[in-house]
Amino acid sequence: MGANFMKLQFAAKSENESFARVAVASFISQLDPTLEEINDIKTVVSEAVTNSIIHGYEEDEKGIVTIYVSYDGEMVELTIEDNGKGIEDVESALQPLYTTKPELERSGMGFTIMENLMDDMEVESKIGEGTKVVLRKRFAINNTVN
Amino acid sequence: MGANFMKLQFAAKSENESFARVAVASFISQLDPTLEEINDIKTVVSEAVTNSIIHGYEEDEKGIVTIYVSYDGEMVELTIEDNGKGIEDVESALQPLYTTKPELERSGMGFTIMENLMDDMEVESKIGEGTKVVLRKRFAINNTVN
Amino acid sequence: MNFNITLEMVRNTLIVRLEGELDHHTSEMVREKIDKELAKGIVKNLLFNLEHLTFMDSSGLGMLLGRYKKIRQSEGKMSICCLQPSVYKIFELSGIFKILSVFENESEAIEALEVA
């Protein structure tokens, strides 16, 4: 399939979470992924975009979420970025069940799920500047027909 | 539904035409459009993106296509833009059956279809700089529940 | 938005059937609807039928755990039935099976809920 990329930006509205999942899944579908691979990708997109909306922008819909997806052969890289408030303590944030918004019934499982469903996760964040989550996964080669 | 926007950029590869249609259709689906409205939007996206790939970049996959979609209430605005070679004679280009690439079996109906399926079309182009097509359509109000 | 919720009372169990994708956006709607029912004071137990739920993320998980806490406060029980593989995977990752009982179908789930 060679190399390909797309970049997507949208308003930080919860209605756009579903759209973001569909857009990334549709782009990735060019690699002929399995249903499970597609679902994993949709899940991690949903987790990271929701975090940007709820934690990064605290539901201020003027915020903008950026998703960057690229693949080269069977290697997929996904970046989800916001210019929101940033994470104070990244190490704690990555722990299962850790959440700074229990009053919103957050489960604190977002990062744990992202880490588990992908091969590799990097979180970069600066207070007052924003957060960037980079996720990577190698897709099964035998899928990539065409 | 209030106001919303998204911006999408991707490599000028023909494989991405289908992805671009799905992404825009999924974004627009928040307005609860009819099946016909969705299909019309998919068609005009396909026409404009294909033009950028074939005419704008002459199938050089290093080119980047940008789509900007916004709505405010029932008013949808769609912009498809490239930094390709530009259109020499916009007035002729808009004529039905006019094509500069008959050897590729182009039908010359792209702009005619875009103009017919939308309420309003503007084409801006500069030789050596690129082309920008702005399309607008008012969706049926009674669709917009939620 | 392809999401749907239907509610049904069977004796003192509120059955919540979810259809489509359960994310942050749709979880808020589900939370509101269920809590309105719970406020009436007649619901004892809660059963989520997820047979037609095609997607769930950690926001859905948070909403389910929130309802679990609420129903426990009023000494009720909560169960889940009919999981699709993608939803099962999220439950498994999160360790939620340790606190929630999962059943194959509605009738088994209701039977278990109604056993004191």
Added chain:
Amino acid sequence: MNFNITLEMVRNTLIVRLEGELDHHTSEMVREKIDKELAKGIVKNLLFNLEHLTFMDSSGLGMLLGRYKKIRQSEGKMSICCLQPSVYKIFELSGIFKILSVFENESEAIEALEVA
């Protein structure tokens, strides 16, 4: 890519059945496949069955018109059958009905093609 093409010879008519979305990308694949068949010199007429074609844009139109020109050069005929509303709309906008015959089903179309 949810696109599929199947070819079948019925006497001297090549039936091309298209499934999915016909755009610039998929049109190139269809053009190649059909022209390979035409090169064999045994196809007289061409019939496109678009029953399962859910989308078509002007690139698809160009490919169809290209095949029409080709088949005319060898004194053959071309027809189309089984249009969905979205595809019908594009045909209508483009005025293609003036040169191509459209039928409700395959057998009517073949019958008409085989009448000298």
